[in-house]
Amino acid sequence: MSEKSLRVNMLSSSEKVAGQGVSGAYRELLRLLKRDAQKELDITENQFVQADITHYHTIDPLFYLSTFFKKRVGRRVGYVHFLPETLEGSLKMPRLFQKVLGKYVTSFYNRMDHLVVVNPSFIDDLVAFGIARDKISYIPNFVNKEKWYLSTLEKRQNTRKEFGITDADFVVLGAGQVQKRKGIDDFVTLAEKLPHITFIWAGGFSFGGITDGYEHYKTIMENPPKNLIFTGIVEADKMRDLYAATDLFLLPSYNELFPMTILEAASCGAPIMLRDLELYKVILEGSYVAAKDVSDMNMMISDLACDGTALSKLKEKSRQISINYSEERLLQVWIDFYRNQAKVK
Incomplete structure (x- = not known):
């Protein structure tokens, strides 16, 4: 030394x-x-x-x-x-x-x-x-650019096939521990309200039975809406594939500091939608779509699913997040x- x-x-x-x-x-x-x-x-x-x-x-x-x-x-x-x-x-x-x-x-x-x-x-x-x-x-x-990066169209298609998703499907991905503060209930509600859109939640019970609402969420995971997939806890390589396969990354959390999933998703090129929390405005102002509640999310997801131009602009904003937090x-x-x-x- x-x-x-x-x-x-x-x-x-x-x-x-x-x-x-x-x-x-x-x-x-x-x-x-x-x-x-x-x-x-x-x-x-x-x-x-x-x-x-x-x-x-x-x-x-x-x-x-x-x-x-x-x-x-x-x-x-x-x-x-x-x-x-x-x-x-x-x-x-x-x-x-x-x-x-x-x-x-x-x-x-x-x-x-x-x-x-x-x-x-x-x-x-x-x-x-x-x-x-x-x-x-x-x-x-x-974010580590060697681990989280833009994937290929082939990888996107293969990952979608793995989950039974077609190229035409609009996919919304959420990620994190399955717990109340992550906004899981709203994520489920959105899947119920938007049956023509595929929802995926990547994450599970990191703290097992002591997770707040464990029995409630365990029941949901075992019997989710048909268009909602719970993957359980996934490794980084599989998470990168999921970011590549998605059309929109949604984090409906009520309480966060600075989730790594936002940086990972942005680095992999996924457009970002977040709950409208003050804490995000300080660190990500102008780089994501902010939704006040589940009704807002419902409307915005529906609009983005039909507006490729708006989605592309949001994707470009994700690229800026990746640069700022390199x-x-x-x-x-x-x-x-x-x-x-x-x-x-």
Whole structure:
């Protein structure tokens, strides 16, 4: 390790749970820094080592205990992938436990010397938890162009055949964990209202039976409308094929920070429709179609299915998302961030 190289120890257990965006974001950052920042950063992973900076990606109790060994872990940087209220509509748990967990999350964030958010709209929420504004930085997620890219017409056709979809069918794809806050109920309602359009939801129960509404959604997945396909949790290669096979990517979530699926879909060329949330306006303004509710979604999907020109323009906007959140642009941002953090005493 050179004299100028900083040791950054990454702590994360995100990959223990399949099908969640935190794992994807963590793996992409680790891959990028190990590949392209070797001269500046010495990256270790899940070790209790002497470090200049320890970057906490998940809030495990053991990681929390390590924050008390300040001389060993160095500068403590926390990655904010969710807020306490994000857990509502995600996991089924007693009200008391939910309250305790919320306090734990807040305590964990307060133990950090600095926090990184993937969406600037959540800085005010953290300030409300008692965290100083100057201790929070915004660094967005980014997309790996080697994994998420435009596919071929042949691949699009083959994937459609695999799911029994014809070239003439209009396909709407949603992705993420099957849980209430993701807007699954609205997705199902849209399939019922638009029987001539094919809907696909890629994702499953990453947290099994403790998922909020598990029995309800399990019943729906076992008996969906005829034009709605639930794929379950899928690997990246298959997800890329699904993005290529779709005509419109729809994320009807009620609560998010910065879903990796949006960046993935955009990089694969899929036009984007999102629920009209304030948080998207900050990071994606003008690059997607915003729908207020299921009625809005219904109308807009119907219009886009009949308007190839509008769909093409929306597809071009997705290309701009892919450019804005490329790994090339974010690499130097991360290197500079770590250097600046290491200077703070």
